[in-house]
Amino acid sequence: MEILTTGEMEQADRLAIAAGAPGFALMLHAGQAVADAATDLAGQGPILVAAGCGNNGGDGFVAATELAARGHDVSVILLCGRDSLKGDAALAAKGWKGRVLPCDLSALGSPALIIDALFGAGLNRPVTGDPQAMIEAINANGAPVLSVDLPSGINGTTGAIMGVAVRATETVTFFRKKPAHLLLPGRIHCGRVRVADIGISDVVLDKIRPATFENIPDYWQGAFPVPRIDGHKYARGHAVIVSGDLTSTGAARLSARGALRAGAGLVSVLSPDDALGANTASLTAVMVRRMNGAAGFAEILTDRRLNACVIGPGAGVGEETRALVLTALAAKPALVLDADALTSFADLPARLFEAIKETGNTDIILTPHEGEFRRLFSEMSNKHPLRSKLERVRAAAGRSGAIVLLKGPDTVVASPDGRATIAANAPPWLATAGSGDVLSGMIGGLLAQGVPAFDAACIGVWMHGEAGHEAGPGLIAEDLPEVLPAVLRRLYDRFGIDY
Numbered sequence: 001m002e003i004l005t006t007g008e009m010e011q012a013d014r015l016a017i018a019a020g021a022p023g024f025a026l027m028l029h030a031g032q033a034v035a036d037a038a039t040d041l042a043g044q045g046p047i048l049v050a051a052g053c054g055n056n057g058g059d060g061f062v063a064a065t066e067l068a069a070r071g072h073d074v075s076v077i078l079l080c081g082r083d084s085l086k087g088d089a090a091l092a093a094k095g096w097k098g099r100v101l102p103c104d105l106s107a108l109g110s111p112a113l114i115i116d117a118l119f120g121a122g123l124n125r126p127v128t129g130d131p132q133a134m135i136e137a138i139n140a141n142g143a144p145v146l147s148v149d150l151p152s153g154i155n156g157t158t159g160a161i162m163g164v165a166v167r168a169t170e171t172v173t174f175f176r177k178k179p180a181h182l183l184l185p186g187r188i189h190c191g192r193v194r195v196a197d198i199g200i201s202d203v204v205l206d207k208i209r210p211a212t213f214e215n216i217p218d219y220w221q222g223a224f225p226v227p228r229i230d231g232h233k234y235a236r237g238h239a240v241i242v243s244g245d246l247t248s249t250g251a252a253r254l255s256a257r258g259a260l261r262a263g264a265g266l267v268s269v270l271s272p273d274d275a276l277g278a279n280t281a282s283l284t285a286v287m288v289r290r291m292n293g294a295a296g297f298a299e300i301l302t303d304r305r306l307n308a309c310v311i312g313p314g315a316g317v318g319e320e321t322r323a324l325v326l327t328a329l330a331a332k333p334a335l336v337l338d339a340d341a342l343t344s345f346a347d348l349p350a351r352l353f354e355a356i357k358e359t360g361n362t363d364i365i366l367t368p369h370e371g372e373f374r375r376l377f378s379e380m381s382n383k384h385p386l387r388s389k390l391e392r393v394r395a396a397a398g399r400s401g402a403i404v405l406l407k408g409p410d411t412v413v414a415s416p417d418g419r420a421t422i423a424a425n426a427p428p429w430l431a432t433a434g435s436g437d438v439l440s441g442m443i444g445g446l447l448a449q450g451v452p453a454f455d456a457a458c459i460g461v462w463m464h465g466e467a468g469h470e471a472g473p474g475l476i477a478e479d480l481p482e483v484l485p486a487v488l489r490r491l492y493d494r495f496g497i498d499y
């Protein structure tokens with residue numbers, strides 16, 4: 001499903017109006033959708049609408065009018081004088097026949113529901129003064145809150161808090177989600193998110209051509225790899241995972257198991273001499289192969305059947321790992337660079353990015369967490385506090401020439417071609433030691449099966465999140481590969497694949 005920035009949403013609005021849908025009709029639909037959600041939340045109790053001075057407030061007036069017509073006890077507080085309302089908002093306020101209370105915090109009372117219609121897409125600066133006091137009072141009130149379009153104070157495009165923001169129980173947005181409904185901290189402030197149809201046709205998307213999508217199976221169903229009845233294990237690729245030395249071999253084994261469970265036909269751990277014993281003693285279906293430094297690695301990779309490679313988990317930071325990465329880049333298998341493979345280039349990012357661009361290989365994925373991202377992409381990290389995670393990852397993909405996957409509760413995957421996805425399905429307990437190692441292996445396993453890199457990254461992230469839910473609280477990284485069959489089974493059912 002497409003995600004629209006507030007600018008793109010305005011464009012959708014304009015295109016719909018140009019195609020014959022009156023702007024006020026859109027507002028009427030929006031207000032009705034808010035009223036429907038409010039009825040579900042408030043039961044028969046009194047409802048307070050806190051309205052702002054723009055069209056978000058206009059939606060609030062329409063909802064108030066509709067709810068009163070349905071027999072609810074409704075009151076409205078307005079941030080500004082009624083006379084200062086303009087356009088559709090003024091029209092909506094005319095339809096409201098009840099009293100409008102002045103912006104007095106004591107007027108909030110003890111409603112069964114507060115409808116937050118203070119600011120939506122038009123928020124353009126930090127919230128101060130009366131609106132700030134109103135938002136703080138709404139948060140302190142204790143009543144459930146239904147936000148119109150966005151929790152007031154949240155920037156729709158970045159998900160950032162503009163000084164202070166409403167904490168909603170539920171948010172009703174219109175036509176499509178905005179980045180703030182998925183990116184943190186916005187997502188936390190939204191509560192449940194409902195997307196309402198307000199009469200804008202999907203045809204407008206042909207003109208807007210959005211490049212951001214929610215990372216859900218519908219988005220990548222066409223790229224999802226299904227083993228063929230007439231296939232064999234060699235048709236499902238051979239992923240190789242580079243192991244660290246004797247002191248750190250577990251990460252590569254976790255990664256390898258992730259690759260195998262994600263469906264790679266064959267998986268090998270490439271092991272330095274000193275770690276051969278440790279690796280062979282603890283692997284069964286995954287094979288182990290001796291690898292002596294970058295020269296040995298180059299020789300192994302001359303076998304083109306080894307079509308996907310993961311470097312980074314437990315690899316160690318320094319010149320040796322840099323050499324392995326440059327060797328893999330030259331050999332051109334599909335490649336996941338994670339953890340130490342990224343940190344090894346923290347002081348020489350340009351060297352990595354130039355090598356990536358020189359290969360012409362488009363199947364390269366960098367999978368940093370926030371710390372690794374900051375080290376590798378220091379020029380596009382948190383210097384601009386209002387630059388969103390989405391924008392930072394897009395910029396990093398453009399700069400590096402690789403797919404960049406920035407992990408977190410709102411994992412963003414971006415491609416140098418501009419496409420990006422945001423995932424919202426990861427449970428908090430997924431943030432545990434070794435979890436990222438399994439993810440890199442799962443993506444390697446998908447690459448081995450010939451899935452294009454951007455899709456492999458998106459599928460891997462989504463399945464990893466689902467595996468987190470499947471294993472549940474208390475999960476450790478070892479659980480993740482073991483619950484993948486259950487995740488895959490549900491996907492097969494969802495896609496209608498026979499098995």
Ligand SMILES: NC(=O)C1=CN([C@@H]2O[C@H](COP(=O)(O)OP(=O)(O)OC[C@H]3O[C@@H](n4cnc5c(N)ncnc54)[C@H](OP(=O)(O)O)[C@@H]3O)[C@@H](O)[C@H]2O)[C@H](O)CC1
Pocket residue numbers: 009010012013026027030052053054055056057058059118119120121122123124125126127128131148149150174198
């Ligand atoms: N897009 C659609 O399809 C539809 C959208 N609807 C609803 O409309 C809002 C967007 O309405 P808009 O009037 O553009 O903006 P807001 O209501 O969010 O904000 C109103 C004005 O508030 C001022 N502002 C901005 N930031 C602050 C601040 N921090 N403190 C005080 N005031 C602020 C700003 O005006 P200025 O002149 O003061 O700059 C805003 O313009 C959308 O979210 C939907 O709810 C339609 O009803 C349905 C179709």
Ligand SMILES: [K+]
Pocket residue numbers: 056116117118119120147148149150151152
């Ligand atoms: K709002």
